[in-house]
Amino acid sequence: MNWSDNRLCRLLGIDLPVIQGGMIYMSGAKLAAAVSNAGGLGLLGSGSMRPDLFGEQLAKCRSLTDRPFGVNVPLLYPHSREVVELAVADGVTIFVTSAGSPKRAIGVLKKAGCTVLHVVASPELAVKCEDAGCDAVICEGFEAGGHNGREELTTMVLVPQCVQAVNIPVVAAGGIATGGQWAAAMALGADGVQVGSRFAVTRESSGHEAFKQAVVEAGAGDTMLAMKRHVPVRLLRNRFFEQVAEAEARGADRDELQELLGQGRARRGMLEGDLDEGELEIGQVSGLIDDVPTVAEVVARMSTDYTAAVTRLAGA
Amino acid sequence: MNWSDNRLCRLLGIDLPVIQGGMIYMSGAKLAAAVSNAGGLGLLGSGSMRPDLFGEQLAKCRSLTDRPFGVNVPLLYPHSREVVELAVADGVTIFVTSAGSPKRAIGVLKKAGCTVLHVVASPELAVKCEDAGCDAVICEGFEAGGHNGREELTTMVLVPQCVQAVNIPVVAAGGIATGGQWAAAMALGADGVQVGSRFAVTRESSGHEAFKQAVVEAGAGDTMLAMKRHVPVRLLRNRFFEQVAEAEARGADRDELQELLGQGRARRGMLEGDLDEGELEIGQVSGLIDDVPTVAEVVARMSTDYTAAVTRLAGA
Numbered sequence: 001m002n003w004s005d006n007r008l009c010r011l012l013g014i015d016l017p018v019i020q021g022g023m024i025y026m027s028g029a030k031l032a033a034a035v036s037n038a039g040g041l042g043l044l045g046s047g048s049m050r051p052d053l054f055g056e057q058l059a060k061c062r063s064l065t066d067r068p069f070g071v072n073v074p075l076l077y078p079h080s081r082e083v084v085e086l087a088v089a090d091g092v093t094i095f096v097t098s099a100g101s102p103k104r105a106i107g108v109l110k111k112a113g114c115t116v117l118h119v120v121a122s123p124e125l126a127v128k129c130e131d132a133g134c135d136a137v138i139c140e141g142f143e144a145g146g147h148n149g150r151e152e153l154t155t156m157v158l159v160p161q162c163v164q165a166v167n168i169p170v171v172a173a174g175g176i177a178t179g180g181q182w183a184a185a186m187a188l189g190a191d192g193v194q195v196g197s198r199f200a201v202t203r204e205s206s207g208h209e210a211f212k213q214a215v216v217e218a219g220a221g222d223t224m225l226a227m228k229r230h231v232p233v234r235l236l237r238n239r240f241f242e243q244v245a246e247a248e249a250r251g252a253d254r255d256e257l258q259e260l261l262g263q264g265r266a267r268r269g270m271l272e273g274d275l276d277e278g279e280l281e282i283g284q285v286s287g288l289i290d291d292v293p294t295v296a297e298v299v300a301r302m303s304t305d306y307t308a309a310v311t312r313l314a315g316a
Numbered sequence: 317m318n319w320s321d322n323r324l325c326r327l328l329g330i331d332l333p334v335i336q337g338g339m340i341y342m343s344g345a346k347l348a349a350a351v352s353n354a355g356g357l358g359l360l361g362s363g364s365m366r367p368d369l370f371g372e373q374l375a376k377c378r379s380l381t382d383r384p385f386g387v388n389v390p391l392l393y394p395h396s397r398e399v400v401e402l403a404v405a406d407g408v409t410i411f412v413t414s415a416g417s418p419k420r421a422i423g424v425l426k427k428a429g430c431t432v433l434h435v436v437a438s439p440e441l442a443v444k445c446e447d448a449g450c451d452a453v454i455c456e457g458f459e460a461g462g463h464n465g466r467e468e469l470t471t472m473v474l475v476p477q478c479v480q481a482v483n484i485p486v487v488a489a490g491g492i493a494t495g496g497q498w499a500a501a502m503a504l505g506a507d508g509v510q511v512g513s514r515f516a517v518t519r520e521s522s523g524h525e526a527f528k529q530a531v532v533e534a535g536a537g538d539t540m541l542a543m544k545r546h547v548p549v550r551l552l553r554n555r556f557f558e559q560v561a562e563a564e565a566r567g568a569d570r571d572e573l574q575e576l577l578g579q580g581r582a583r584r585g586m587l588e589g590d591l592d593e594g595e596l597e598i599g600q601v602s603g604l605i606d607d608v609p610t611v612a613e614v615v616a617r618m619s620t621d622y623t624a625a626v627t628r629l630a631g632a
Contacts, residue, residue, distance in 0.1 A: 001632050123536050123603070142458065143470040151537035154459040154470040156491035156500065157600045161536050164604075175472035184472065184500035186632070187625045220439050220477050221467035229565065249545065251567040284473045287439070288480075309503045314630040316317050316502070 001307060008169045008192035011115060011135060012094060013068045015039035017192025018182070018299065019117075019138070019171060022072020022096055023146065024048035024281070025270040026200040026207045029057045033064030034204040034295035042069040043096055046083045048267070054083050058090055068094060070115075074147075075100025088112045096138065099147060103132045119173070121149020121158065123165040130166040137162060138194050141174030145197050145283035148225060148232040155185065163189035177285040179305025183313070195302075197283035203294050208273030211280060212292050214238075220287035227261075230254050236280035240265065317623060324485045324508035327431060327451060328410060329384045331355035333508025334498070334615065335433075335454070335487060338388020338412055339462065340364035340597070341586040342516040342523045345373045349380030350520040350611035358385040359412055362399045364583070370399050374406055384410060386431075390463075391416025404428045412454065415463060419448045435489070437465020437474065439481040446482040453478060454510050457490030461513050461599035464541060464548040471501065479505035493601040495621025499629075511618075513599035518611050524589030527596060528608050530554075536603035543577075546570050552596035556581065 003009045008017040020027060020035040022045035032042030044061060046054050061069055071087045073080050076099045084095070084105065097105050098119035109116045110133050117136045118129045126137045139162040141155030142148060153161075155174040162170045169192070172185035177198035185193045199205060201212045218236055225234050226244045235241050247260055261279070269278020293301075319325045324333040336343060336351040338361035348358030360377060362370050377385055387403045389396050392415045400411070400421065413421050414435035425432045426449050433452045434445045442453045455478040457471030458464060469477075471490040478486045485508070488501035493514035501509045515521060517528045534552055541550050542560045551557045563576055577595070585594020609617075 003632065006632065141470065141472065142468075143473050152458075152540065153536060153600060153603075154457065154472065154491055156457070156471045156497060157459050157603065158536075160494060160496055161603050175470055178476060180476055180504050181472060183503035183629065186629055187499035187503050188496050189625075220469060220474075224468065249567060251565060284469060287469075287473065287477050309505075310629045310632075313499065313502055313626045316319065316322065316626075 012041050014041050019194040020199045021194050021196030023196055023200055026205045028206045029060035030204040032069050033061050036065045036067035036069045038296050038299040043072045045072045047074040047077050051079050051082045055086055070094030070096055072096045074098050075105050102129050106132050122151045123161040126162040126166050130168050136169040138171040138173050143284035144174035145234045146281040148234055159188040159190050175285050177288050179302045180309045182302055182306045183309035197285050198298055201289050201292055207270050210273035210275055211270050214275055215282050215286050215289055218286040223284050223286055236282050239276040328357050330357050335510040336515045337510050337512030339512055339516055342521045344522045345376035346520045348385050349377050352381045352383035352385045354612050354615040359388045361388045363390040363393050367395050367398045371402055386410030386412055388412045390414050391421050418445050422448050438467045439477040442478040442482050446484050452485040454487040454489050459600035460490035461550045462597040464550055475504040475506050491601050493604050495618040496625045498618055498622050499625035513601050514614055517605050517608055520611050523586050526589035527586050530591055531598050531602050531605055534602040539600050539602055552598050555592040
């Protein structure tokens with residue numbers, strides 16, 4: 001395919017309209033640099049990093065790639081402001097913001113001359129992002145791993161509605177791990193895709209090997225949305241998930257759920273590999289992830305399969 | 317597009333790989349015949365018909381079209397056996413079975429020389445259908461209206477997994493109302509699509525005009541899955557939905573929910589137009605449905621937009 005006219009590629013200065021999702025405990029310098037080196041946009045996921053660790057990873061990422069990369073900043077996290085300051089001072093020009101209102105953060109970033117993409121789960125929020133000056137929106141469907149919108153709109157219905165609602169580029173996210181899914185997202189009118197789970201399960205991902213293996217072994221129905229009424233999050237089913245589900249089923253309140261969640265559950269599961277008691281954030285697309293290849297291999301496969309899907313469609 | 321080599325079209329003897337979903341209170345003879353006359357496969361939705369009414373609708377459908385049409389039979393419904401006998405005796409050769417194990421019903425239908433498609437929500441069930449002798453599977457994602465799988469797999473992740481799992485044709489359902497969504501489903505490897513909500517909101521649908529209007533006015537997040545732990549069903553939010561959601565949130569048991577659901581809620585909502593107290597089954601794609609056109613108009617639009625999407629993809 002020839003992506004030279006693709007407006008997401010032009011906006012970000014990349015060769016392929018594929019963004020690697022910023023994921024806690026997965027997307028450090030190694031993963032982000034590998035994706036950028038493969039022609040996509042790598043993102044440092046700052047959500048699980050204290051500022052000092054973030055600074056180190058930022059320096060490392062610079063040393064590993066000359067290509068553009070960005071930083072994902074969940075706005076509600078305690079260190080988000082400091083992370084943004086560090087990154088801007090270092091010369092980062094691409095930010096993906098999520099988990100919070102884009103308005104305030106975007107003002108600062110736009111003043112600094114940065115390109116800002118915000119993650120949304122509804123066409124209404126996509127419009128607010130465009131109005132606030134965002135350069136693009138990332139529309140993330142119900143099937144996505146980790147934190148998730150309350151509207152439960154799937155990628156298939158969310159993306160066309162966002163494409164209708166805004167004029168800025170639309171990136172589809174949620175349920176995209178193969179070239180066929182990438183082509184499907186483009187058929188829905190997206191300008192590009194964000195890929196999370198598939199990059200979380202690569203050699204360059206900093207997730208624990210036991211976690212990666214658990215995703216490889218997961219079947220079709222093995223993830224589920226937990227905490228639907230509070231902070232929806234898609235998890236791989238395990239003992240911890242069952243505890244949360246049981247508490248929810250009997251109508252536990254927010255405080256009880258918060259205590260159950262406790263501190264460090266995600267770190268325990270995804271970074272330390274505690275498959276029973278840890279929180280294992282991953283997308284529904286796990287059922288299509290069967291190995292732990294390199295990032296370059298993932299991108300090559302996806303590109304080949306994308307072309308095959310488009311050729312097949314055009315031949316009908 | 318040229319669909320003469322499409323294996324779903326060849327299996328069913330139709331011109332376009334588009335099946336109209338069999339929907340209670342929506343899909344009588346008028347809707348089914350209109351879809352078949354437009355080149356797709358119309359289905360009589362027998363789920364809401366007693367055998368005498370079904371017999372009338374069957375005769376009427378024959379009088380309205382010379383093209384192939386089929387019958388949708390929810391296997392768990394009380395009259396399903398009688399409906400199947402009536403239809404087979406009348407010469408119907410295409411059946412879509414749903415809501416129940418395909419095994420027993422399929423044996424009878426295959427012996428009678430019929431073509432059988434079963435609706436599934438997981439790749440595991442798709443494999444069982446193939447083993448049981450089904451001619452095709454309809455893979456229905458989480459975004460679909462009405463009754464829904466427990467796995468909550470979205471169309472984007474369900475379809476490719478079913479395509480991997482079976483050799484028989486795979487029909488994608490859930491979230492498909494536009495030509496772009498149709499093209500997306502084909503990019504995922506589907507052989508065709510089943511379209512429900514979009515056909516429910518046409519002139520030929522037998523749903524109440526007030527119900528159709530409510531879907532036209534619905535926004536992106538206005539449907540939600542209710543009864544998740546019992547019999548998941550996607551509904552338009554209304555007073556009845558809120559009552560169910562409230563009961564679920566405080567941990568109501570199956571009996572209480574069953575009583576709340578009561579008898580005739582769906583009839584009241586969809587056929588009689590009681591938008592407050594009725595059960596309004598419709599898909600998440602409601603947010604993309606903005607008018608009440610004829611079936612011919614829907615099919616023409618979808619075909620034009622399909623071609624546009626494929627051409628756009630091939631040009632990149």
